[in-house]
Amino acid sequence: MATVNGVTFKQNLVSSSKYRIKAPNAMKAKKITIHNTYNDATAQNETDYCKNNNNEVSFHVAVDDREAIQVVPFNRNAWHCGDGANGFGNRNTIGVEICYSKSGGSKYTKSEQNTIKYVAGLCVEQGIIATKDTIKKHQDWSGKYCPHRILAEKRWPAMQQAIIDEYNRIKSSKSHTPASSSKNTYYTENPRKVKTLVQCDLYNSVDFTTKNKTGGTYPVGTIFTITGMAKTKGGTPRLKTKSGYYLTANKKFVKKI
Numbered sequence: 597m598a599t600v601n602g603v604t605f606k607q608n609l610v611s612s613s614k615y616r617i618k619a620p621n622a623m624k625a626k627k628i629t630i631h632n633t634y635n636d637a638t639a640q641n642e643t644d645y646c647k648n649n650n651n652e653v654s655f656h657v658a659v660d661d662r663e664a665i666q667v668v669p670f671n672r673n674a675w676h677c678g679d680g681a682n683g684f685g686n687r688n689t690i691g692v693e694i695c696y697s698k699s700g701g702s703k704y705t706k707s708e709q710n711t712i713k714y715v716a717g718l719c720v721e722q723g724i725i726a727t728k729d730t731i732k733k734h735q736d737w738s739g740k741y742c743p744h745r746i747l748a749e750k751r752w753p754a755m756q757q758a759i760i761d762e763y764n765r766i767k768s769s770k771s772h773t774p775a776s777s778s779k780n781t782y783y784t785e786n787p788r789k790v791k792t793l794v795q796c797d798l799y800n801s802v803d804f805t806t807k808n809k810t811g812g813t814y815p816v817g818t819i820f821t822i823t824g825m826a827k828t829k830g831g832t833p834r835l836k837t838k839s840g841y842y843l844t845a846n847k848k849f850v851k852k853i
Contacts, residue, residue: 598817601717601766603710604663605815608640610647610654618646618654619672625722627689627730628715629677630755631655632697632743639695643667655691657714661706664714670722670795671813678738685737690718697745704745708755716762721795721816726763731756782833782845786825787852790835792818794849798841802826802834811841819853 598605610618633642642658643665654674657666668674670690677685694711696704719726733752734742746752783790796818797804798811820843824836833845844850 598815600664600721600816601713601762603659603714603717605666605714605817606663607666607815608643608647609669610667614647614650615672617650617652619668619674621673621687623671623673623687625670625688625690625724627685627732628719628724628726628759629685629689629691629732629734629737630711630715630743630746631676631691631693631734632745633658633693633695634698634742634744636696636698639663639665639693642693642695655693657690657718658693658695659707659711659714660695661703661710664710666815669813677734678740683737685732685734689732689737690722692718694743694746697743700745708746712755712758712762715759716766719759719763720766726760728756728760731759781847783835783847783850783852784825784833784845786822787835787850788822789853790820790822790843790850791853792816792820792850796844796849798837798839798843800841802828802832802842804842804844811837811839820850 639658639660646654646667652675654668655676656668656674657664673687674691675686676691677683679685692715695707724730734740741747746755795815797809797813799808800810801808821838822835823838826834826836835843835845837843
């Protein structure tokens with residue numbers, strides 16, 4: 597089971613045939629936007645509803661007391677901020693919904709705790725430095741009273757700071773890893789099957805440049821079947837996946853299973 601910073605994570609992605617409705621634009625996320633769902637549905641039910649209806653309303657991840665579930669790819673925008681077709685929130689931020697906010701209680705409290713951990717880990721994966729400028733609330737973009745429970749309880753500054761503190765904790769623990777373990781080591785023989793340890797991209801060439809990044813972006817815990825090996829001109833090993841795209845062979849990023 598895949599996890600992000602200790603929170604169980606899985607995908608329940610909207611069909612690409614609905615991208616024109618739910619996620620029409622390519623996106624490189626710059627910030628995170630926090631929401632409350634204003635109902636008592638699970639993350640599974642939230643994402644099922646989002647992917648199955650035809651409303652131009654969407655988000656990226658729902659978090660409940662058990663797990664975080666992704667419904668829109670992180671490299672696509674979602675309609676969650678109410679600031680228009682070209683609004684910064686809608687076009688540049690990842691929308692995270694906290695479940696069980698209508699009734700509150702222990703399930704909501706746990707959902708919020710999971711969100712703090714998950715969003716901090718997501719920032720690390722996405723290369724977003726968690727600050728008061730990058731961890732935003734829905735209200736910041738359109739004035740909507742959301743996340744309603746956090747705002748009503750006057751806890752937004754504390755919630756925002758908790759995410760920042762958790763992000764800093766993760767980065768600090770990584771920076772104190774012994775130097776010997778931070779060296780790049782690669783698979784040099786076909787591992788046959790690997791699991792991603794971080795979010796990874798697939799490329800149509802052994803040269804991992806932006807223009808060659810055409811195979812999609814995959815979350816922590818994705819399993820790939822490896823059919824062969826290749827090397828760059830500089831000798832860096834690459835893994836050739838069953839789909840024909842290339843994946844990193846760096847043991848810090850993928851693990852043989």
